[in-house]
Amino acid sequence: MTLTLKQSHAIAKPRSPVDRQLDRGFVWMTQVFALAIAGVLIWITLEVLIAAFPAMQTFALGFLTSTDWNPVKDQYGALPQIFGTLASSFLALLLAIPVGLGVAVFLTEDFLPTQVQTVLVFFVELLAAIPSVVYGLWGIFVLIPLLRAPAGWLHSHLGWFPLFSTPLSGPGMLPAGVILAIMILPTIAAISRDALVAVPKELKQAALGLGATPWETILLVMLPAAFSGIVGAIMLALGRAMGETMAVTMLIGNSNTITASILAPANTISSLLANQFAEAKGLQVSALMYAALVLFFLTLLINILAEMLVRRVQKI
Amino acid sequence: MTGLTFAAAAIALVPLIAVISYVLIQGVSQLNFNAFTQLTPPPGVPGGGFANAILGTLLMVGLGACLAVPVGVMAAVFLSEFGGGTSLASWIRFATNVLSGVPSIVVGVFAYGVVVLTTGGFSAIAGGFALAILMLPIIARTTEESLKLIPNEVRQAAVGLGATNMQTVFWVVLPAALPAILTGVMLAISRAAGETAPLIFTALFTQFWPRSILEPTPSLSVLIYNFATVPFKNQQALAWSASLVLIVLVLFTSVISRWATHRKTY
Numbered sequence: 363m364t365l366t367l368k369q370s371h372a373i374a375k376p377r378s379p380v381d382r383q384l385d386r387g388f389v390w391m392t393q394v395f396a397l398a399i400a401g402v403l404i405w406i407t408l409e410v411l412i413a414a415f416p417a418m419q420t421f422a423l424g425f426l427t428s429t430d431w432n433p434v435k436d437q438y439g440a441l442p443q444i445f446g447t448l449a450s451s452f453l454a455l456l457l458a459i460p461v462g463l464g465v466a467v468f469l470t471e472d473f474l475p476t477q478v479q480t481v482l483v484f485f486v487e488l489l490a491a492i493p494s495v496v497y498g499l500w501g502i503f504v505l506i507p508l509l510r511a512p513a514g515w516l517h518s519h520l521g522w523f524p525l526f527s528t529p530l531s532g533p534g535m536l537p538a539g540v541i542l543a544i545m546i547l548p549t550i551a552a553i554s555r556d557a558l559v560a561v562p563k564e565l566k567q568a569a570l571g572l573g574a575t576p577w578e579t580i581l582l583v584m585l586p587a588a589f590s591g592i593v594g595a596i597m598l599a600l601g602r603a604m605g606e607t608m609a610v611t612m613l614i615g616n617s618n619t620i621t622a623s624i625l626a627p628a629n630t631i632s633s634l635l636a637n638q639f640a641e642a643k644g645l646q647v648s649a650l651m652y653a654a655l656v657l658f659f660l661t662l663l664i665n666i667l668a669e670m671l672v673r674r675v676q677k678i
Numbered sequence: 679m680t681g682l683t684f685a686a687a688a689i690a691l692v693p694l695i696a697v698i699s700y701v702l703i704q705g706v707s708q709l710n711f712n713a714f715t716q717l718t719p720p721p722g723v724p725g726g727g728f729a730n731a732i733l734g735t736l737l738m739v740g741l742g743a744c745l746a747v748p749v750g751v752m753a754a755v756f757l758s759e760f761g762g763g764t765s766l767a768s769w770i771r772f773a774t775n776v777l778s779g780v781p782s783i784v785v786g787v788f789a790y791g792v793v794v795l796t797t798g799g800f801s802a803i804a805g806g807f808a809l810a811i812l813m814l815p816i817i818a819r820t821t822e823e824s825l826k827l828i829p830n831e832v833r834q835a836a837v838g839l840g841a842t843n844m845q846t847v848f849w850v851v852l853p854a855a856l857p858a859i860l861t862g863v864m865l866a867i868s869r870a871a872g873e874t875a876p877l878i879f880t881a882l883f884t885q886f887w888p889r890s891i892l893e894p895t896p897s898l899s900v901l902i903y904n905f906a907t908v909p910f911k912n913q914q915a916l917a918w919s920a921s922l923v924l925i926v927l928v929l930f931t932s933v934i935s936r937w938a939t940h941r942k943t944y
Contacts, residue, residue, distance in 0.1 A: 366833075367833045367851075381842060391752065392760060393756050393766075395748075395749050396753040399750075399770060403776060403777050403780075405788075406780065409791045409792055410784065413787075461689050461690055464685070467683050468684065473680070488932065489694050492698075492872075493925070495872070496872075499906045500696075500697050500701065502907070544693040547690055577679045577680075604781070605779075605783065607781065639786075639790065658781070658784045662779075665775075665779035669772060669776060
């Protein structure tokens with residue numbers, strides 16, 4: 363039988379009242395520090411909400427549907443940025459999900475000796491450790507020149523299709539989407555792998571015993587069984603992609619327009635904040651806070667859902 | 679199908695190798711002693727380095743750690759030693775995970791509202807405050823994990839000898855978990871050192887030495903951002919060398935912390 367510290371303590375010898383008071387104070391103090399973490403989350407919400415209030419009064423919900431961002435006339439609407447945030451994140455998911463799931467399956471099946479797997483997991487995790495700003499720098503000098511030729515081919519051959527209706531002039535939605543895909547790949551791979559590992563071994567053995575091929579087992583048994591965890595991983599990655607700032611700001615072109623073309627420059631909420639916050643004054647600060655609030659709520663919603671899905675897996 | 683998963687694993691490694699090798703090639707060829715001793719040059723001026731940015735990064739990450747480590751470690755002590763399976767503890771764990779998902783730019787906006795607007799200027803304190811919030815959930819989670827690895831018999835032995843909760847935590851549990859906690863802290867520090875978004879409008883940037891924690895302060899990551907987009911070759915070269923220094927710092931701490939968490943005291 364093992365006891366927690368609290369239980370062990372309950373059977374220890376009685377102490378002097380001063381000692382007991384001090385000790386109770388210590389436990390209480392650790393609880394205050396723990397509550398401080400939740401407090402910070404609430405504080406962030408309140409602070410951004412209060413700072414955004416003047417802009418919320420002026421623009422109300424029209425802020426979410428207007429495409430006009432004009433600091434000179436104090437007119438603010440964030441639709442292009444909201445659109446850009448969602449579009450770049452979905453483009454990133456589209457690119458990262460197949461590769462991420464592939465890596466996760468690769469790492470759960472015993473294709474390789476354990477040592478090689480550990481090294482692979484480590485390398486995939488290193489992808490997440492590289493600072494965002496370094497990805498941005500690399501994107502400007504390596505990725506954009508690299509994408510020029512294929513993007514040019516797409517535009518000249520498939521230019522009638524709205525997605526490729528403009529040429530890639532340099533920064534744009536596509537380079538930002540590719541860099542985001544690289545950055546969220548470790549999240550999808552690592553958490554999907556955890557979800558796949560958590561599937562009971564008996565399930566897999568039963569499927570194989572019934573005569574299913576290894577690939578039928580993976581596609582029809584393992585992936586469906588780990589589905590909620592995988593969805594959680596994808597949503598967590600979506601939250602990361604939507605909040606990601608530096609690499610996107612350096613690669614997306616920061617143009618406040620909405621176009622269907624993934625080769626055209628666009629903007630995201632986080633890039634808008636990164637570009638304008640340091641020089642903003644008056645109502646512009648409040649409008650930026652309003653935009654930050656929109657981003658905060660979008661990511662909060664997605665992260666909470668993801669957290670609930672991933673937790674359900676861990677309880678099995 | 680097997681080939682497809684092999685391909686996926688290979689594709690995942692391509693960007694890592696591409697980024698690291700490119701930064702290594704560009705960074706090493708332009709890195710010299712001056713980079714670590716001289717100030718950042720103004721546009722168009724050759725030479726110079728980024729000693730002030732290294733110092734600024736260390737200063738702000740240090741400030742952040744001073745704020746985040748005590749709170750994070752004590753919160754983890756509550757979660758692993760006293761809160762246990764209570765619903766309060768599970769809510770706090772939930773809040774910690776949600777906090778780690780808050781976009782760093784939103785944390786920057788928050789620090790701007792709380793520190794920059796109240797103190798009336800961009801400063802190292804504002805930057806350090808933002809970094810502290812980003813470090814807090816990482817420290818709390820890694821510390822809780824490392825405390826969980828300490829067997830309960832150790833706690834029972836301490837309590838059986840008549841130690842109080844406080845004595846057990848400070849003299850037995852924390853020291854035993856110290857290597858793992860330190861690596862968690864290092865992981866948080868390396869993350870914070872690479873953060874840019876919360877610094878561009880809390881600490882801003884200067885070409886000079888950081889003189890006071892109440893003034894705008896340079897950092898490596900903001901230097902890379904600023905110098906990546908200017909047309910001056912010398913500044914672009916400095917951005918690459920700064921990236922190399924930052925990556926070495928970040929990867930080194932990641933590798934060390936991973937290696938050290940596998941070592942157990944008990």
